[in-house]
Amino acid sequence: MAARSVILGIDLGTTSVKAALVESAPGDPSGFVVLASCARAARAEAAAQSAAAGPQGREQDVSRIIQALNECLAALPQQLLQEVCGIGVSGQMHGVMFWKTGQGCEWTEGGVSPVFEPRAVSHLVTWQDGRCSSEFLASLPQPESHLNVASGFGCATIFWLLKNSPEFLKSYDAAGTIHDFVVAMLCGLPRSLMCDQNAASWGYFNTQGQSWNSEILRTSGFPVHLLPDIAEAGSVAGRTSRAWFGIPKGTQVGVALGDLQASVYSCMARRTDAVLNISTSVQLATSMPPGFRPAQTPDPAAPVTYFPYFDRTYLAVAASLNGGNVLATFVHMLVQWMADLGLEVEESTVYSRMIQAAAQQRDTCLAITPTVLGERHLPDQLASVTRISSSELSLGHVTRAMCRGIVQNLHSMLPFQQLKEWGVEQVIGSGSALSRNEVLKQEVQRAFPFPVSFGQDVDAAVGAALVMLQRNLNQRES
Numbered sequence: 001m002a003a004r005s006v007i008l009g010i011d012l013g014t015t016s017v018k019a020a021l022v023e024s025a026p027g028d029p030s031g032f033v034v035l036a037s038c039a040r041a042a043r044a045e046a047a048a049q050s051a052a053a054g055p056q057g058r059e060q061d062v063s064r065i066i067q068a069l070n071e072c073l074a075a076l077p078q079q080l081l082q083e084v085c086g087i088g089v090s091g092q093m094h095g096v097m098f099w100k101t102g103q104g105c106e107w108t109e110g111g112v113s114p115v116f117e118p119r120a121v122s123h124l125v126t127w128q129d130g131r132c133s134s135e136f137l138a139s140l141p142q143p144e145s146h147l148n149v150a151s152g153f154g155c156a157t158i159f160w161l162l163k164n165s166p167e168f169l170k171s172y173d174a175a176g177t178i179h180d181f182v183v184a185m186l187c188g189l190p191r192s193l194m195c196d197q198n199a200a201s202w203g204y205f206n207t208q209g210q211s212w213n214s215e216i217l218r219t220s221g222f223p224v225h226l227l228p229d230i231a232e233a234g235s236v237a238g239r240t241s242r243a244w245f246g247i248p249k250g251t252q253v254g255v256a257l258g259d260l261q262a263s264v265y266s267c268m269a270r271r272t273d274a275v276l277n278i279s280t281s282v283q284l285a286t287s288m289p290p291g292f293r294p295a296q297t298p299d300p301a302a303p304v305t306y307f308p309y310f311d312r313t314y315l316a317v318a319a320s321l322n323g324g325n326v327l328a329t330f331v332h333m334l335v336q337w338m339a340d341l342g343l344e345v346e347e348s349t350v351y352s353r354m355i356q357a358a359a360q361q362r363d364t365c366l367a368i369t370p371t372v373l374g375e376r377h378l379p380d381q382l383a384s385v386t387r388i389s390s391s392e393l394s395l396g397h398v399t400r401a402m403c404r405g406i407v408q409n410l411h412s413m414l415p416f417q418q419l420k421e422w423g424v425e426q427v428i429g430s431g432s433a434l435s436r437n438e439v440l441k442q443e444v445q446r447a448f449p450f451p452v453s454f455g456q457d458v459d460a461a462v463g464a465a466l467v468m469l470q471r472n473l474n475q476r477e478s
């Protein structure tokens with residue numbers, strides 16, 4: 001029997017790590033089947049390594065993210081892992097971590113299979129980080145890019161560290177996103193490699209020229225030696241330097257992709273589809289026509305931005321900072337209040353009870369603007385609650401209003417009627433915050449003037465695998 005072509009897809013998200021094993025299935029309408037998948041919460045939030053980051057700092061412990069990745073791989077069927085012939089990796093964009101070349105990890109051979117553990121690495125400063133104030137961002141040089149620079153973008157964070165913790169930066173000679181780090185460790189790359197999807201999410205990257213604004217950065221004293229080399233999205237970064245959870249040594253590993261682009265790749269069946277991803281954050285994306293080029297002078301007040309996709313095409317994206325993290329903040333608040341009252345309740349219990357209560361509460365007059373993190377185009381618009389009446393304060397009312405508020409906030413960024421004018425005919429939902437929340441699904445279906453269907457909850461991992469699968473198939477045809 002011919003060897004199977006199984007591809008492993010990985011998504012290193014902000015809240016959880018997902019992994020999926022995908023195989024080509026010519027007889028299936030989608031052309032592929034998901035043989036197995038796994039998700040593990042990373043619980044990686046950690047105190048900022050630089051005290052100057054203040055309460056707005058948002059950092060994650062890389063060893064906890066890798067631990068969640070190892071748990072996912074260990075939970076996948078061993079006999080399928082042995083058949084893996086390619087690995088696709090995606091993850092939370094914008095964030096930046098640092099490591100020492102050649103010392104970023106240590107491979108331990110003691111267990112069932114070699115695994116790598118992070119060693120000389122920093123925390124990951126994530127896309128939710130707010131240490132860069134508006135004043136600090138205004139002090140930075142003007143980029144030559146179609147995208148503005150916001151707090152939580154890799155280059156902004158590096159500029160902040162250069163000013164506030166210069167000694168910290170001197171400890172490292174490599175940088176990348178968490179998913180670039182995983183690819184570099186799996187392949188033993190001498191230098192960090194990054195595709196344009198993630199480079200654009202750092203700022204100071206020109207997608208037309210496919211290059212960093214090196215001169216602008218160098219003139220400002222930016223440590224340009226830390227910038228990763230650039231490679232095409234969908235290209236191969238290298239081959240695994242060891243066997244890994246039964247996956248053979250020498251397996252091809254793709255250059256790491258953005259989580260949004262990987263989700264879109266797995267969900268968008270037709271160009272007229274829009275993809276709504278609600279995970280820790282929210283993105284509503286639709287593809288722009290081939291040949292489309294974004295204006296090179298971005299409007300900081302514009303709620304819709306253009307993300308590089310594949311083959312020099314772009315996605316129009318309304319990217320809200322406030323998605324599942326709003327619900328998570330509410331849940332954490334309730335758990336904290338109950339602890340203050342002497343009661344101990346599991347977060348999972350709160351999620352299930354609040355969603356159940358809201359499902360019974362089909363409507364509410366309570367109105368919640370959920371922007372606890374502000375928005376990149378409106379950083380000072382924080383969350384608010386209006387139309388509060390004593391009869392609408394149940395857990396069901398508040399949860400229904402929160403779910404509705406998340407969707408309405410997105411609508412205020414990209415009016416759904418605009419999608420119709422762009423030729424969109426249906427919306428595909430993705431992301432765990434959506435797939436695990438019937439009330440959020442109801443509010444999405446109510447808000448959109450089109451049919452809405454829902455993908456899987458490991459969409460970015462499946463998308464990362466499909467990019468590698470398609471590459472393998474193209475290689476065989478050529």
Ligand SMILES: Nc1ncnc2c1ncn2[C@@H]1O[C@H](COP(=O)(O)OP(=O)(O)O)[C@@H](O)[C@H]1O
Nearest residue numbers: 013014015016279280324325327351432433436
């Ligand atoms: N037990 C649960 N029930 C319903 N929703 C949950 C539960 N746990 C987490 N969530 C939601 O899922 C979101 C995280 O989705 P996920 O896809 O894991 O994010 P990411 O891809 O950004 O890591 C959280 O922000 C929260 O809103």
Ligand SMILES: O=C(CO)[C@@H](O)[C@H](O)[C@H](O)[C@H](O)COP(=O)(O)O
Nearest residue numbers: 013014092093259260279280281319
């Ligand atoms: O914020 C934007 C875009 O600006 C998002 O696309 C961003 O990449 C993602 O929200 C982050 O990568 C986090 O993704 P997720 O962890 O919420 O899935």
